Amino acid sequence: MRILYGALLGAASLLAVAPAQAEKLTIATVNNGDMIRMQGLTEDFKAKNPGIDVEWVTLEENALRQKVTTDIATKGGQFDVLTIGTYEVPIWAKKGWLVPLDNLGADYDVDDLLPAIRSGLSLDGKLYAAPFYGESSMVMYRKDLFEKAGLTMPDSPTWDFIADAAKKITDKPGEVYGICLRGKAGWGENMAFLTAMSNSFGARWFDEQWKPQFDQPEWKDTLSFYVDLMKDAGPPGASSNGFNENLALFNSGKCGMWIDATVAASFVTNPKDSKVADKVGFALAPNKGLGKNANWLWAWSLAVPAGSKKTEAAEKFIAWATSKGYLDLVAAKEGWANVPPGTRSSLYANPEYQKAAPFAKMTLDSINSADPTHPTVKPVPYVGVQFVAIPEFQGLGTTVGQLFSAALAGSSTVDQALASAQQASTREMTKAGYIK
Known part of the structure; x- marks a missing residue:
């Protein structure tokens, strides 16, 4: 024992x-x-x-x-x-x-x-x-380039001002592009940007009966404006650029303006990462005078x-x-x-x-002004600013993102991209039972 x-x-x-x-x-x-x-x-x-x-x-x-x-x-x-x-x-x-x-x-x-x-x-x-x-999202811009061009950025710029400024500060021989915007396909990549942008143009994904709205003039205005702006003042290969690619371009001094996530502010003002850290200013995401800015949440x-x-x-x-x-x-x-x-x-x-953090107030103002329950100018049946809070959106948003990325790359026209988006979303919403 x-x-x-x-x-x-x-x-x-x-x-x-x-x-x-x-x-x-x-x-x-x-x-x-x-x-x-x-x-x-x-x-x-x-x-x-x-x-x-x-x-x-x-x-x-x-x-x-x-x-x-x-x-x-x-x-x-x-x-x-x-x-x-x-x-x-x-x-x-x-x-x-x-x-x-x-x-x-x-x-x-x-x-x-x-x-x-x-x-x-x-x-x-x-x-x-x-x-x-x-x-949220906001405009980050090069104060030195604006000064050189004799421009003053308003706290709440219009899209027309942004387009005009982008062309004026573009210096393609010097490899400085007036504006960098997301073009990489994905519901949370280019479609986050374009959906928020479309809200400011008066567009919406669906009407109150869940009928897709890509065949409406507001979406044509949004996508045409975006494609033309990037053609005139954007970097080459923009249809492959997402958040990280545009951040690298901005920090290396190749972008005069970048409209993207407010979280980027600490990266573009950090001298360890950014060549232009001491030259960056901030403004609210642009508007079309319809009561909505193009900022997300x-x-x-x-x-x-x-x-x-x-x-x-x-x-x-x-x-x-x-x-x-x-x-x-x-x-x-x-x-x-x-x-x-x-x-x-x-x-x-x-x-x-x-x-x-010189960007603190602008970040907070942008977050507080985004309204997921009333994201658009016209009424909608959904919640969400740069997305539609339904399960089907993940797949549908990526499909539409691919069509819009192709329009930016020039492999389809704006009209073709919108017609295909209307067709794909009508098919998906009918299959899912939203449209009777």
């Missing part, structure tokens, strides 16, 4: 000293500056949560969307934390695909989240994703798929990455100008941030 008892004691002591296996979280995220910075700071999370390890899967925007959508729809269970946007959250929450974030901790301060951002990530009052950063957010077996650890990670403490951590390492913007009221009340 004694021998057996001694053996059991020995085994127990071995178990006591064997290191516990760390719980590994697999996190799918988008390849952009703020997310890459978060990966660089992961050691802080691991130090505070010694039993949790982290593995990153970092993908370009279109690839990320495809992969996480396939995984969650098939209950693949490949990821424990997903980076998803304002479009997916309410749709996926309604399907039961996301875990409600009820345990972010007593000090998380969910009431500090900006109301416009929080409401887009909630369903029936429950938060299903926590915003890592929030954004988005948040890249972190969520837990219902298929994850590591919900508790995943919520701990999300609470760390989207907390006030994380903003303080980035500020300490990189400076206040580089903290993820657009999520918390306290950030915009912080005098240190206001001083470090």
Whole structure:
């Protein structure tokens, strides 16, 4: 008996000293500056949560969307934390695909989240994703080129002013293009930009009976204006350019103006990354005088798929990455100008941030002025500014994005692209039962 008892004691002591296996979280995220910075700071999370390890899967925007959508729809269970946007959250929450974030901790301060951002990530009052950063869109422009051309950028420019200025500051021999805009196909790439732009032109995806509207004059005005502007003042190969490509062009001094996500402001004013950091000004996204600016509303957010077996650890990670403490951590390492913007009221009340970020007020004004419940000039049956919050939009938006990218590339005409968009969307909406 004694021998057996001694053996059991020995085994127990071995178990006591064997290191516990760390719980590994697999996190799918988008390849952009703020997310890459978060990966660089992961050691802080691991130090505070010694039993949790982290593995990153970092993908370009279109690839990320495809992969996480396939995984969650098939209950693949490949990821424990997903980076998803304002479009997916309410749709996926309604399907039961996301875990409600009820345990972010007593000090998380969910009431500090900006109301416009929080409401887009909630369903029936429950938060299903926590915003890592929030954004609208705005004009970023080269003050030196405007001065040289004798131009003054208004706080709220019209599209006609933008087109005129773009042509005046273009210097093709010097490889400076008046304007850079998204052309890469994708519902969250060129269609995010073009849908927001179309809102300001009085266009809409669908009328109140869900009938597609690409055969209406407002869409023809939008797409013709965009294609002509890019032909006159845009860079070559624009139909391949998304957010990252245009950011690289702007930072290397090749773009006079760039209309895109407000989150880019900290990248274009960072002397480490941008050759023109001290020459950048900001304005609201343009309008056509119809009461709507071409600004969108988005948040890249972190969520837990219902298929994850590591919900508790995943919520701990999300609470760390989207907390006030994380903003303080980035500020300490990189400076206040580089903290993820657009999520918390306290950030915009912080005098240190206001001083470090000349774009802070314009970002907040842009976020607050976007209205997902009334996104268009004419009434619509849908919610969403640069997207339509229905499950079918992901596929349909990408199809239309490919048609419009082809029109920009010159491989089809504006009229052909719009006719094909009308046909494709009518077919899809009829099949899905929206149109009787």
